Amino acid sequence: AQTVTQSQPEMSVQEAETVTLSCTYDTSENNYYLFWYKQPPSRQMILVIRQEAYKQQNATENRFSVNFQKAAKSFSLKISDSQLGDTAMYFCAFMKLATYNTDKLIFGTGTRLQVFP
Amino acid sequence: NAGVTQTPKFRILKIGQSMTLQCAQDMNHNYMYWYRQDPGMGLKLIYYSVGAGITDKGEVPNGYNVSRSTTEDFPLRLELAAPSQTSVYFCASSLMTGAYEQYFGPGTRLTVT
Numbered sequence: 229a230q231t232v233t234q235s236q237p238e239m240s241v242q243e244a245e246t247v248t249l250s251c252t253y254d255t256s257e258n259n260y261y262l263f264w265y266k267q268p269p270s271r272q273m274i275l276v277i278r279q280e281a282y283k284q285q286n287a288t289e290n291r292f293s294v295n296f297q298k299a300a301k302s303f304s305l306k307i308s309d310s311q312l313g314d315t316a317m318y319f320c321a322f323m324k325l326a327t328y329n330t331d332k333l334i335f336g337t338g339t340r341l342q343v344f345p
Numbered sequence: 346n347a348g349v350t351q352t353p354k355f356r357i358l359k360i361g362q363s364m365t366l367q368c369a370q371d372m373n374h375n376y377m378y379w380y381r382q383d384p385g386m387g388l389k390l391i392y393y394s395v396g397a398g399i400t401d402k403g404e405v406p407n408g409y410n411v412s413r414s415t416t417e418d419f420p421l422r423l424e425l426a427a428p429s430q431t432s433v434y435f436c437a438s439s440l441m442t443g444a445y446e447q448y449f450g451p452g453t454r455l456t457v458t
Contacts, residue, residue, distance in 0.1 A: 232387070261444045273388075273435065273449035280444055319387050325443065332403060333378075333447065335387025 230255045232322050232336035240342040241310045248295075249305045249339045251320030259325040262296065262303045263333070268316040276318070279303065307341075315343045347371050349450035351436050357456045358426040366421040366453050368436030376439045377419040378403075378447065379411065381432040388435060394419055395442075426457045 231254045241247035253262070264276040279287045279296050286294050291311075295304045307314055320336040352367045370377065375396050380388035390403030394413040408430060410422040419438075423430060433454050437447040 271433070271452045273437070273447075275446045278444055278446070321387075323443070332390050332393070333388070335389070337385065337387050 230257070230322050230324060230334050232320050232334050234320055234336035234339050236339045237337075238340045238342070240344060241307075242344050243310055243312060245310055246306060246308045247310055247341065249307075249318050249320075249341065251303045251305070251336060253301050253303065253320075253322045255301070255322065255324065257324045261323045261325070262294075263321040263323070264292070264294070264303075264305045265319045265321060265335075266314075266316045267319065267338070268313075273319075277305065310343045312343050312345065314341060316341060349436055349438055349448050351434075351450035351453050353453060354451065355454045357458065358423075360426060360428065360457060362426050363422070363424050364426070366423070366434055366436075366455075368419045368421065368450060369417050370419075370436075370438040370448070371417065372438060372440070372448065373416060374438035374440050374448070375416070376442055376445075376447075377413065378437040378439075379409070379419070379421045380435045380437065381405065381430075382435060382452075383432050391421065391434075423455075428457050431455060431457045 233252045260281045262279045266274045277289045291308045293306045317338045319338045322334045349370045378393045379391040382388045392411040394400045433452045435452045436450040439445045439447045
């Protein structure tokens with residue numbers, strides 16, 4: 229079974245600084261997807277960034293980028309120029325590519341990020 | 346475009362009561378999902394649907410039932426509520442599976458006492 233581990237329950241960063249959130253996963257699959265979701269205090273889950281395992285190039289979305297190390301099964305999220313609005317829980321999630329039916333998201337336990345002024 | 350809507354936002358149930366959590370999406374998405382989020386944990390999949398009339402179990406289906414009679418609606422039924430079902434429930438939808446983004450509703454906080 230696939231598992232997703234986020235070893236940092238809480239992180240803090242000063243506004244405009246850079247922070248990296250860690251995520252490791254365990255799978256025997258070769259084809260899969262990885263995601264980072266953000267959950268602000270409003271509770272709404274929002275997709276931040278996604279990575280297809282077959283792509284070697286790391287995904288980037290504006291201030292958010294990932295460091296995807298397939299051999300090490302590591303998928304960290306880097307937030308540059310942190311803003312107060314980045315304060316949220318961040319969840320790493322894994323989805324294997326199913327041969328039929330639907331693929332299922334497996335979530336980590338989350339990292340609470342606090343951005344200080 | 347309202348996206349994914351859920352009702353109610355909050356609910357307190359007594360042990361043994363039943364209720365239905367409503368979920369609707371107006372994006373014409375084929376796939377819909379129900380998750381629960383326990384304190385300090387990530388989301389776990391309860392049930393999902395790949396289209397009207399087709400549903401299947403996720404990781405934690407016991408104590409729940411679903412139906413999908415239309416593309417838009419995907420209600421979750423709790424029968425004989427138990428304290429272990431105290432959680433925040435999220436409904437989500439996506440156009441397709443795989444790398445397609447899942448759009449989440451605002452959640453329903455349920456307490457069973």
